[in-house]
Amino acid sequence: MKTLKIAIQKSGRLNEKSVELLKNCGLSFENYKSSLISPVSNFPLEILFLRDDDIPEYVQDGIADLGIVGENVICETEVEVAYLQRLGFGKCTLKLAIPNKGDIQALADLNGKAIATSYPVILGKFLKDNNVEAEIRTISGSVEISPGLGLADAICDIVSTGGTLKSNGLKPFGDVLSSEAVLIGRKGEEEDPLIQELIQRIQSVLRAKETKYVVLNAERKNVDEIKTLLPGIKSPTVVPLAEEGWVAIHTVIPEKDFWSRINQLKAAGAQGIVVMPIEKIIL
Template identity: 40%
Template structure:
């Protein structure tokens, strides 16, 4: 099975890191290689441009792919199934126009010109708004087009808005919220191996922001300990041979650890150990 992964840019390193943390260690991921083996003999990594990955998956060159929702929306392939939001690469497509111009609403662009690297998404957006525009597809430097009389406005990606402000552009409307997602082709989405990969990546995401607490507590304080722990489905309790104490294990949110430990000590818990969690399969 082949997983298509961005070959460069801001999405490459987080994608590879997530696969590594999920246990799909890349055996040979040298630069300029198109393929790389993993520790799973049935799984191969295919490196491709993020914009090409939806097509690779839809056409069968890869079985699953990691890319942005914006790229999948632009490809507009019905055979793509979104399996998981991988929660990085957050950005959005916005409609922006010169901040000192007279375009304040989407309707103000009726009959106007819009430049973008995302013509499909842009066309669908304006169709939904019942606004008629002339769309010009560009391959870069989109922010410059309103200043050189190529377009009246643009649809482009922004993360912080800094580039727009630097080019004296103001957001008129949000077009599409995006982050990196895991996609599969519809005919393989339910296959066992695909679901194994989904579960593996999801287990890493579920573990983020969680900590594993282990402690000892007197048996007669167990009810109080249970009240303190904001764990997932209640703590695990085990007898400690030769004592009247029990060992209590629980998963808690990282931002609750400080207050939780203080409260546990107050009700009699001792020897509290806090560890990170690499993966959490629910």
């Protein structure tokens, strides 16, 4: 039987979440912290642990069938790969940032300035699209210290919380690219049965993270009104209780919908509301 290969970060901000996702898909593997390759014992899959910059090219060239990597890396390396599934973690923004004290007020003020970045390809496209002519200075690390050292007038870097910018006397100036972790594959091989099975597992885990299993009690006369407030996967399950005229209503709903409707449910007669996490949802 064919064995798939999936490449994920060896270390970095996406490593732990990628490992967690694969384990939640029911995949069993060990020693991933001490090895570059880890076989999965209960699915035809090998996990490759690589530098994030290498993952897109490994997938493009067919060395790996799949990869988990940030969109920013894909855009910077300009590879040809298929986007198979957005994963909802590793969200960040590639931003322009400028010194708190300076004369830059608008994008046009960057003309003739020097901008330090680890993402020259993405930044170059952004500047071209906005008709800005600035010098791009490529720096592999610690981009945020460049203005303080006189190496650049502004920076373009990944920002998650903004704490690093603030500690270096910088402030966000503009968004260049929004990014999150994505599952990628080699173009033309998206319909491979094993790949589709793994995608199905991943999707079931992602759905479960966004939804809750809800059980509540209500008088039978209030069921119709309560059902209109519970947009489940299909329709709620209604089970009679031992007490005459009362039922238990079971459903699965998006967590964001539940919290916006809880007062409406209580007003409609819902009682004893229990909210539980879900491990997987398979459609």
